[in-house]
Amino acid sequence: MNTPVPADWYLLLSAALFTMGVIGFLSKRSLITVFMSIELMLNAVNLSFVTFAHEWHAVKGQIFVFFVMMVAAAEAAVGLAIIIAIFRVRGTLTVDQIDRMKL
Amino acid sequence: MNEPMLFLPLIALFPFAGFLLNGLFGSRLPKAIVSTIALLFPLLSFAVVARAAWMVHGGMLLPVAESGAPTWIAVGGFHVGFQFVLDQLSLVMLLVVTGVGFLIHLYSVGYMEHEQGYWRYFAYLNLFLFFMTVLVLAGNYLLMFVGWEGVGLASYLLIGFYIDRKSAGDAGKKAFVVNRVGDFGFLIGMFLLIANFGTLNFHRIGTQLAGHPAISGATATLICLCLILGATGKSAQIPLYIWLPDAMEGPTPVSALIHAATMVTAGVYMIARTHALFDLSPTAMMVVAVVGTATAFFAATVAMVQTDIKRVLAYSTISQLGYMFLGCGVGAYSAAVFHLMTHAFFKALLFLAAGSVIHGLSGEQDMRRMGGLRKAMPVTFWTMTAAVLAISGFFPFAGFFSKDAILAAAFQHGTLGKALWTVGLITALLTSFYMFRLWYLTFLGESRGAAHQDGHGDGHAAHAHESPWIMLLPLVVLALLSVTGGWIGIERFAGFLEPVTGQAAMVDAGHTELFLSVLAVLVAALGWFLAHLFFGRDGEAAAQAAQSLAPIRRLLQGKYWIDEIYTALIVRPVQWLARFVLGWLGEWTLVRGSAWLMSGVVGLSGELLRRWQSGNLRSYAAWLAAGAAALLLFALAGTLLGLNGFADSIHWAVR
Amino acid sequence: MHLVLFLIFALFALAGAANLLLQKHPINSALSLIVVMSSLAVLYLLLGAEFLAMAQVIVYAGAIMVLFTFVVMLLNEGREEKTWGSHAARVVGFPAVVALLAVLASAILRAGRHYGMVSLSDGITTTQDLSRVLFRDLLLPFELTSVLILIAILGAVALARKDDGNA
Numbered sequence: 021m022n023t024p025v026p027a028d029w030y031l032l033l034s035a036a037l038f039t040m041g042v043i044g045f046l047s048k049r050s051l052i053t054v055f056m057s058i059e060l061m062l063n064a065v066n067l068s069f070v071t072f073a074h075e076w077h078a079v080k081g082q083i084f085v086f087f088v089m090m091v092a093a094a095e096a097a098v099g100l101a102i103i104i105a106i107f108r109v110r111g112t113l114t115v116d117q118i119d120r121m122k123l
Numbered sequence: 124m125n126e127p128m129l130f131l132p133l134i135a136l137f138p139f140a141g142f143l144l145n146g147l148f149g150s151r152l153p154k155a156i157v158s159t160i161a162l163l164f165p166l167l168s169f170a171v172v173a174r175a176a177w178m179v180h181g182g183m184l185l186p187v188a189e190s191g192a193p194t195w196i197a198v199g200g201f202h203v204g205f206q207f208v209l210d211q212l213s214l215v216m217l218l219v220v221t222g223v224g225f226l227i228h229l230y231s232v233g234y235m236e237h238e239q240g241y242w243r244y245f246a247y248l249n250l251f252l253f254f255m256t257v258l259v260l261a262g263n264y265l266l267m268f269v270g271w272e273g274v275g276l277a278s279y280l281l282i283g284f285y286i287d288r289k290s291a292g293d294a295g296k297k298a299f300v301v302n303r304v305g306d307f308g309f310l311i312g313m314f315l316l317i318a319n320f321g322t323l324n325f326h327r328i329g330t331q332l333a334g335h336p337a338i339s340g341a342t343a344t345l346i347c348l349c350l351i352l353g354a355t356g357k358s359a360q361i362p363l364y365i366w367l368p369d370a371m372e373g374p375t376p377v378s379a380l381i382h383a384a385t386m387v388t389a390g391v392y393m394i395a396r397t398h399a400l401f402d403l404s405p406t407a408m409m410v411v412a413v414v415g416t417a418t419a420f421f422a423a424t425v426a427m428v429q430t431d432i433k434r435v436l437a438y439s440t441i442s443q444l445g446y447m448f449l450g451c452g453v454g455a456y457s458a459a460v461f462h463l464m465t466h467a468f469f470k471a472l473l474f475l476a477a478g479s480v481i482h483g484l485s486g487e488q489d490m491r492r493m494g495g496l497r498k499a500m501p502v503t504f505w506t507m508t509a510a511v512l513a514i515s516g517f518f519p520f521a522g523f524f525s526k527d528a529i530l531a532a533a534f535q536h537g538t539l540g541k542a543l544w545t546v547g548l549i550t551a552l553l554t555s556f557y558m559f560r561l562w563y564l565t566f567l568g569e570s571r572g573a574a575h576q577d578g579h580g581d582g583h584a585a586h587a588h589e590s591p592w593i594m595l596l597p598l599v600v601l602a603l604l605s606v607t608g609g610w611i612g613i614e615r616f617a618g619f620l621e622p623v624t625g626q627a628a629m630v631d632a633g634h635t636e637l638f639l640s641v642l643a644v645l646v647a648a649l650g651w652f653l654a655h656l657f658f659g660r661d662g663e664a665a666a667q668a669a670q671s672l673a674p675i676r677r678l679l680q681g682k683y684w685i686d687e688i689y690t691a692l693i694v695r696p697v698q699w700l701a702r703f704v705l706g707w708l709g710e711w712t713l714v715r716g717s718a719w720l721m722s723g724v725v726g727l728s729g730e731l732l733r734r735w736q737s738g739n740l741r742s743y744a745a746w747l748a749a750g751a752a753a754l755l756l757f758a759l760a761g762t763l764l765g766l767n768g769f770a771d772s773i774h775w776a777v778r
Numbered sequence: 779m780h781l782v783l784f785l786i787f788a789l790f791a792l793a794g795a796a797n798l799l800l801q802k803h804p805i806n807s808a809l810s811l812i813v814v815m816s817s818l819a820v821l822y823l824l825l826g827a828e829f830l831a832m833a834q835v836i837v838y839a840g841a842i843m844v845l846f847t848f849v850v851m852l853l854n855e856g857r858e859e860k861t862w863g864s865h866a867a868r869v870v871g872f873p874a875v876v877a878l879l880a881v882l883a884s885a886i887l888r889a890g891r892h893y894g895m896v897s898l899s900d901g902i903t904t905t906q907d908l909s910r911v912l913f914r915d916l917l918l919p920f921e922l923t924s925v926l927i928l929i930a931i932l933g934a935v936a937l938a939r940k941d942d943g944n945a
Contacts, residue, residue, distance in 0.1 A: 023781040024897035028890025030825070033788050035882040037814070039875060040795040045744045046871040047799065050858040052850055053807045054740070059842065060795060060811065063818055066830075074825045075893055079903060079911045082827050086912070089837050090923040094930030096842045100849045101937035107853050116863025119738030741864040745871030752877040759881050 030071040037064035051103055051113040055096075062092050129175050131189045131207040131260055134217065137168040138252035145249065149242025158232045161245035165228050165252055169221035176214060185622065186210030188262060188326070195265070203323055206262035212623040215460060216259040216392055219467045223384045224252050226597035230475050231376040233594035234482055244284060244374065251277035255385055259392065264313050264323040267393070271309065271357065274386045275302045281381060282373040294369035301366040305356015312349030319346070325396060332399045343400055347407030350397060351414070358390030358444045360418045365686055367441055371433040375478030378433060383440045383474050384467035391447040391463055395456040398624055402454070409539065412452020416543045416550075419445025421683070423553035427560065428679040431488050432477045435561050439514065440470055442550060446529055449547060453540055455532030456624035457617035462525035465608045469513035469522055472601035476507040479590040479598065480565060490561065495570040499587040502595045504566050506602035511562050513605040515555035515647040518640070524609030526551065527640050534639060548646055555650025563658035780898045783824055790817040802857040804850045808843060815839040825896060829905040 041064060044057030066085045073081025107113055141164030149157050179185060192206035209217075228248060235244050254277055258270025275298075283295030313323060319342055320328050354360070359367035370382050381387070394401060394411065401407055419442045426438035443466050450459030481488055483500055497504045513520035516527065530551075533544040570587075589595070617624075657668060669676050681687075735746075794813035801807045819834040864871075912920055 022779055022898055024895035025781050025784045025824075026890065027893040027896050028886050029784065029788075030821070030896065031886045031890065031893075032883060033791065033821075035879065035886060036792060037795055039879040039882070040792075040799060042744075042748055042875050042878065043872075044795075044799050046741055046748065046867045046875065048807075048858065049861055050804050050855060052804045052846065052853075052855065053798070053858070056798060056804075056807055056811050056846065059838075060798065060814060063815060063838070066834075067818060067821065070822055070825050070827050070830060071896075073827070073903075074896060074900065079907055080916075082830055082903060082908060083912055083916060085827075085830050086833065086908075087919065087923060089833055090927060093837055093842055094927050096845055097927075097930045097934040098937065100845055101934035103849060104853065104938045107855075113853065113855050114859060114861055115740045116861040118740070119863065121738065737864075737866075739864045739866075741871070742866035745864065745867040745869075745874065748878060749870050749874035752874045752881060755881040755885070756877065759885055 027071055027075050031068055034064045034068040034071065037061075037067065049114050049116060051106065051115055051118070054115060055099055055103065059092065059096070062088060129178070129187055129189070129209060130171055131175075131187075131209055134168045134171050134221070135207070135253055135256040135260060137164040137171070138249040138256065140164055141249035142246050142253060145242050146246035149246055152242065154236075154241055157242045157245055161249060162225070162228055162232065164249060165221060165225045168252070168256065169225050172214075172217045172221050175209060176218060179211075179214060185214070186326075192262075200321060201317065203263055203265045205266060206324075207260040208262035208325070209260065210623050211620050212392070212395060212460065213259050215464060215620070217256065219464055220252070220255050220259060220385050223467050223471050223601070224255075224380060226600055227376050227380040227384075227471060227475065230379075230478070230594050230597040231374075233591045234376050234478055235374060238374070240284070240286075244281075247277055247280045247284070248377070248380070251281065251381060251386070255389075258389055262325060264316060264325070267396075268306075268309060268313065271353075271389060271393075272306065274381070274389065275299065275306070275357070278302075278370070278381050278386055281377040282370045284373055284377065288372065291372040294366075294372040298366040298370050301363050302356045305353045305363055308349045308352025308356070310353075312346050312353060315342070315346045315349060329399050332403070340404055340406075343403040344406045347397075347401050347404045348410065350393065350400075351407060351411055354390030354393055354448075355414065356390075357393075358387050358448070359441050360390070360414050360444060360448055361421065364418060364422065364441050365689060368434055368437045368682075371431070371437050375433065375474055375481060378437070379471045379474030379478065382437065383470040387440065387444055388447065388463045388467070391444065391451060391459055394448075394451045395460055395624055398451075398456050401451070402625070408452050408454065410452075411448050412533070412536075412539070412543055415445045415448025415450075415452055416546050417445070418442070419449065419550045420546050420553070421445075423550045423557065424679055425682050426557045427553060428676060430490050432480065432490050432493070432561065432565065433474070433488055435490070435557060436470070436473050436477060439473075439554065439557065442554060443470065443514070445550075446526060446547065449533055449543060450529040453529075453533045453536040453543070455529060457620040458525065458528035458532050458613060460620060460624070461609075461613055461616050462529055465513070465521035465525040465605070468601055468608045469510045469520075469605040472506060472510040472598060472605050473514065475594070475598055475601065476503050476510060479503040479594055480507075482590050482594070483587045490564040492571055493565045494568045495566070496587055497566040500566075500589045502589060502598065506595075506598040507562065507566070509602040509605050511558045513608075515558050515650060516551055516643055517647055518644055519606075519610065521605050521608035521610075523640075523644070524613060527636075527643055528613040530643060531636050531639050534635070548643065551643060552646045552650045555647040556654050559651045559654030560658050563654060567659070780824060780896070783820065787817040787820045787824075790814075791821070804855055804858070805847065808846045808850055811846070812839050812843050815843065824898070826900055826902045828902050829908050 038061050041057045041061030044060060045054055048054050048057060066088055069081050069085045069088070073079065073085075103113065106118060110118055112118070141160050144160050145152075145157055149160075152160075187209045189207045189209075192204045194202065194204050196203040228245070231244065231248065235241055238244065251274060254270045254273025256270075258267055258274060261267035261270055279295045279299045282298055283292045285291040316323060316328065320331055322328060322331075352363075356363045367382060367387065371378055373382075401411070422438040422441035422445060426435050426442065429435045429438060443462070447459040447462050447466070450456070450462060479500065480493065480496060480503060483496070483503070484493065487493065509520065513522040516523045530544055530547050533540045533547055536543070678684075735742075791814050794810045794817065797810035798807045798814070801810060815834060815838045819831045819839065822828075822831040822834055
């Protein structure tokens with residue numbers, strides 16, 4: 021009943037999620053979904069952190085994840101604010117059309 | 124043994140101090156102080172030389188090598204120092220250089236009085252004395268080469284002294300470039316000496332030659348030929364004589380000092396200094412003798428038709444240097460040095476007297492516009508007469524003894540020597556002829572200044588004036604030396620030089636020599652007679668002779684067109700090559716090519732980077748992903764290459 | 779039991795991520811991301827990280843994703859259009875992604891032999907354990923995160939404020 025799962029399965033899942041995040045970054049056209057892909061990658065990395073923390077019985081691995089969450093929260097706040105600002109200036113969120121530094 | 128204190132370095136350093144003082148501050152000093160400095164230092168170094176000569180007279184043993192000379196180059200076993208050596212040969216040379224040098228300095232004070240750049244002139248002149256004394260005193264070839272190059276530099280500076288005249292600058296450059304050809308030979312010769320002897324020290328090479336007489340003739344010949352090339356450059360012999368006539372662009376005292384009395388004899392001095400090597404190579408000796416004789420004859424023929432008074436003297440100098448080479452070539456080194464010394468007296472005198480004439484005529488150098496100056500310039504006339512008699516070889520003037528010694532040595536030098544003697548004798552005839560031609564044209568007859576004067580004023584002779592005494596004094600002293608300089612006699616002179624130049628191949632005196640001497644004087648008298656015939660009365664005989672010999676005359680006036688031939692054969696091709704190298708290699712390939720390449724590379728990479736920096740977020744992300752993948756691949760490669768475990772490979776990658 | 783739970787939620791996570799990629803409308807992608815994050819919270823719990831599982835739900839699935847949905851709704855972006863602005867993304871990016879996955883997977887598979895198993899009976903890292911480390915050893919970094927978040931809030935306000943002429 022209590023069948024154990026090999027730790028590397030978690031890592032593989034993490035790798036798969038990370039790769040899908042990268043794919044999203046490369047293929048999605050909307051700035052918001054690109055940002056979501058970044059969050060996906062962060063979560064994938066968090067998963068491997070937790071897995072390793074479990075593997076080596078290290079509490080600090082989990083605390084690292086905690087800090088990542090904090091930073092992600094801050095980043096989301098600032099990033100989304102930037103997105104709003106960009107939208108206000110450009111009128112679009114299609115990344116292929118936002119390729120100029122000057123206004 | 125108690126080392127005698129000679130203060131040899133001071134001989135060179137005094138003029139150098141003069142050069143520094145006048146060169147650095149001369150432009151701000153009054154003329155009197157400049158002259159004082161310029162005269163004092165050569166006089167001081169002459170005093171040091173005279174003291175040394177006195178000590179030698181008092182029984183001091185030569186050679187004296189200054190001890191404690193600093194090292195210049197020390198590479199492995201090869202050692203070159205700043206060593207000065209005084210022996211009989213360099214003592215004679217030093218007396219000539221500093222003595223005549225001082226007299227010419229004195230003369231220059233009067234001659235250059237109204238010239239711009241007075242201080243510059245004397246700075247250069249002192250610089251010349253410095254290098255010349257270094258050349259003469261040097262104890263090894265390299266230090267000698269320093270002096271050798273230095274006198275070339277001073278010569279260049281002084282030939283081009285009149286910086287506002289393009290011809291003067293060109294002549295300076297010509298002298299410099301032609302001398303480089305000779306220096307090339309000298310350098311190769313030095314390299315060969317290093318390769319064969321491992322030293323450049325005169326003394327050590329001498330002892331090595333004495334210790335191992337087996338050094339092969341071919342090597343000696345090769346070294347000697349290289350050194351001969353150097354000597355022909357400095358001493359204006361065929362094929363490198365062409366710079367000397369043009370060097371007359373410089374002030375006349377410079378011509379007297381550098382291009383007659385001292386610097387141009389450096390080649391002769393060098394051969395005499397190296398005679399041990401030349402003695403091993405009959406081929407090289409023959410080359411020296413033939414080159415010298417050919418030059419002597421050739422230059423004498425050209426001198427016959429020159430109209431510029433200084434150019435006559437220039438070709439005469441080349442001719443007399445040819446005699447010295449002939450002397451060296453037949454092994455009569457002491458005779459060559461003897462002639463060097465007497466020549467320094469009378470040729471310096473000739474130049475200075477010519478300078479006095481030019482000075483008196485406000486710069487006129489064309490003999491066709493002179494004449495009748497005997498009355499106006501008596502001192503110049505009489506001293507010049509002494510010099511003319513001396514160079515023509517009349518008994519008992521100085522030139523007679525030295526030229527006779529050389530010709531006698533040549534006569535006793537086998538069949539080739541007889542042939543050379545014959546040419547030498549004919550040259551003596553020519554010498555006498557052209558010198559008396561100069562004498563007649565300049566001092567006798569009527570003044571021709573007015574006839575040729577176009578435009579301004581009357582003839583020069585009308586206001587020709589004798590030079591000031593500061594110029595005449597050196598003339599008188601040199602005239603005395605020209606008369607008496609030969610009385611010491613070749614036997615005693617050769618005996619004095621014997622430790623340096625070796626046993627002279629002399630002479631079973633007696634009838635043969637007496638006969639030769641009489642013949643020489645007769646030939647000189649014949650030259651005078653011919654000159655008197657052509658130029659003594661009026662120009663008609665000369666004109667007729669010129670008419671009948673027109674082709675030869677043209678050939679001589681064109682100086683055998685040697686300059687033109689050199690221009691066509693060497694200068695033009697070199698210029699073409701230079702233009703090609705500059706134009707194609709330099710301009711196109713290097714300058715434009717590199718500029719084009721650089722701008723191309725920058726432009727191309729800029730274009731690539733510009734496309735790369737598209738501003739598109741997804742493109743950036745793609746490259747980011749590619750970079751990450753590459754890094755991870757790199758890390759994985761460690762594990763795949765057999766390192767133990769992933770952690771190790773990460774460790775490896777990080778390190 | 780563990781295996782079943784792992785498979786279910788791993789599947790959920792992958793499916794959510796795939797949906798995120800496939801959906802054309804940002805709001806659908808955002809909702810898919812919430813699925814992924816919630817699944818991850820369960821997986822954290824399976825790995826014995828109870829505090830992180832809660833934080834994941836509250837911070838990520840809650841706060842951050844709410845922010846996302848707000849922005850999506852606020853800007854009212856429609857379906858995304860297919861644009862072809864980036865050549866490099868296709869030519870360089872996707873091969874790179876494949877290489878990345880291949881490298882990661884192979885590395886994990888090579889190294890995974892040495893790793894142990896994860897089971898429900900492994901015990902849980904309690905919040906108490908975590909807080910002991912966090913508030914004792916890492917107090918200063920923890921306090922600094924609060925400063926960071928404060929700055930982020932200020933930045934967000936400054937950036938998103940309506941441009942009323944003086945900014």
